[in-house]
Amino acid sequence: MTHLSMSRRPSAGPRALVVVTAAIILLCIALIYARHGSHPSYLFFFFLPVAAAAVVLGAWVGLIMAGLSVVGTLLPSLWVGLDQVLAGFEQGETTAIIVVWAVFLLAVAWVVGWVSERGGSLSLTQGLGGRAIRAIEEERRRTGQDIHDGIAQYAAAAYIEAEVLGEVTAASSPEVREQVERVKRTLSMLVTEARTMAGSLRPPGLGPEEFTQNFTKLVEAFESRAGMSAELEFEGDFSFLSDAIRICLYRTTQEALRNIERHAEATSVRIWARAGRGAADLIVKDNGKGFDPDRVEDNGAIRHLGLSGMRERAGYLGGRLAIRSAAGEGTSVVMHIPSYQGR
Secondary structure, X not given: OOEEEEEOOOOOHHHHHHHHHXXXXXXXXXXXXXXXXXXXXXXXXXXXXXXXXXXXXXXXXXXXXXXXXXXXXXXXXXXXXXXXXXXXXXXXXHHHHHXXXXXXXXXXXXXXXXXXXXXXXXHHHHHHHHHHHHHXXXXXXXXXXXXXXXXXXXXXXXXXXXXXXXXXXXXXXXXXXXXXXXXXXXXXXXXXXXXXXXXXXXXXXXXXXXXXXXXXXHHHHHHHHHOXXXXXXXXXXXXXXXXXXXXXXXXXXXXXHHHHHHHHOOOEEEEEEEEOOOEEEEXXXXXXXXXXXXXXXXXXXXXXXXXXXXXXXHHHOOOEEEEEEOOOOOEEEEEEEEOOOOO
């Protein structure tokens, strides 16, 4: 039975970055006042931690860090003098340099954070990758429709003909009746497989309101079909993610579960999906027989398992996918896709 849980635990990462950035800024301030006489200016060192904070945490946090740098640098100078801050520069330039530095530091923090919040290069990458993924989904929809309207219908018609043939040959020898039954079983399997393929190819509704519901249905269908237990856990708010990222999470899970059903010989599966403003993560782990990923790649079987397709999907969105497995230790599919706040 699928065990579903949802949680929204705050991440310690941003808080840690704030602390580290503040510590670096304080170190830069200490370096300015630790030495006397002619020495290089340490004012330029502030740009690195401030820009890093703005990129990861946004424009306002970057602006706060820049303000901390300016205030922390100027307050001690009220007692020791501005000349101490820029020792080594010509007299009379100190005030102008400090003003220009402060303005540029605040401007850099705001501009870098503003660009980062709207995605920057990641926005361009995911925009192009999202178009590619949506084009693939549209092609899958057409293929699924063709299978449903073509192969599945012909197979169903052939099965009906085989049933008629069974009635006609009811008085025939046991060998003939057995052969007709084998044909009927084969055609029945073909109809089921064609309809399953057509259904899996059709894009499900993966909007912000539908994602977790249809994702859960995917896992429950696998659980019922494969006869093994599955534990599903959601963490975070998936409405923050783009449609392309949600499609990628769904399709990667679908492919991973298909591989588990066909090859893993597992008895249980755990799926963990996390969404946040900074990234989306997915882990699909089974307790099956496992395999050697390096040998699979060397033998060219990685494409047969659909692993290359999963990696390409993640790569379209600037993410990465790793396969962790060993003989007798099960397999884990681990995917990480960076996200951005801008839309």
